[in-house]
Amino acid sequence: MYQDKFKKFGGEFIPNIVEYLMEIYKDQPNITIAIGNDSIQKRRRTMYATTIMVYNNNVRNGAHVVFYRDSVPKIFDTFTRLYKEADYMNELGVWLDNQLREAGFVRNDINDDERRRYKFIQMLEKGEHKNLPLHEHDNFIKNIHLTDEEKNKEYKLIDIHLDLNPSEWSYNRRYNKSYKVYESAVPWLRGYDFRVYPKPLSYAATSAADLLLK
Numbered sequence: 001m002y003q004d005k006f007k008k009f010g011g012e013f014i015p016n017i018v019e020y021l022m023e024i025y026k027d028q029p030n031i032t033i034a035i036g037n038d039s040i041q042k043r044r045r046t047m048y049a050t051t052i053m054v055y056n057n058n059v060r061n062g063a064h065v066v067f068y069r070d071s072v073p074k075i076f077d078t079f080t081r082l083y084k085e086a087d088y089m090n091e092l093g094v095w096l097d098n099q100l101r102e103a104g105f106v107r108n109d110i111n112d113d114e115r116r117r118y119k120f121i122q123m124l125e126k127g128e129h130k131n132l133p134l135h136e137h138d139n140f141i142k143n144i145h146l147t148d149e150e151k152n153k154e155y156k157l158i159d160i161h162l163d164l165n166p167s168e169w170s171y172n173r174r175y176n177k178s179y180k181v182y183e184s185a186v187p188w189l190r191g192y193d194f195r196v197y198p199k200p201l202s203y204a205a206t207s208a209a210d211l212l213l214k
Helices: 017-027 078-103 112-125 134-142 148-152 179-190 203-212
Strands: 031-042 045-056 064-073 158-162 195-197
Touching: 017 031, 017 045, 017 064, 017 078, 031 078, 031 203, 045 078, 045 203, 064 203, 078 158, 078 179, 112 134, 112 148, 158 179, 158 203, 179 195
Parallel strands: 031 158, 158 195
Antiparallel strands: 031 045, 045 064
16 A cells, blocks of 8 residues: 555655664664655645654654655645645554554653653643743643543554644734644544644654655
């Protein structure tokens, strides 16, 4: 299905993406794997770029990225075009999760501190603590309470990054068209136990995939 679709930025195709990721994992067992998607309109076609971003949480000096592009007949409706980005990510995420589990991949990147950080991100999405200065974030996160359910929740092996805005209005009072898609797509994907990151932390979508469509 996706096994041989991905390639490196140099243009070299990867024969088996699962084996490729497992080789990285064997060398760096603390990696996080995130997938992202972005789209753009080009004449009579809509172009989608999908990325897999792998980063080592012990190093934090950049990420390894592979990708593929898809072209479909032009989707004129913005909601439909953006929701398809989430749909692509659900399909790829479920496939990768199943394949990596069978291959023996186990997440080693989620501890209590990381769970608190993810909970804080969701608080910010809801507009909570938005006036908290950036330099105080780490201290605040350390004191976030986790319920037993939050401490023990098992997430999918893959994180999803979406180029969607969790705020209805931007700072200059401009309406964010992707907000309506965020409202429906993000809870849907989180309901399937994916960790989902919208803007501004959706690097696999807003940075990597966006670059491939320029």
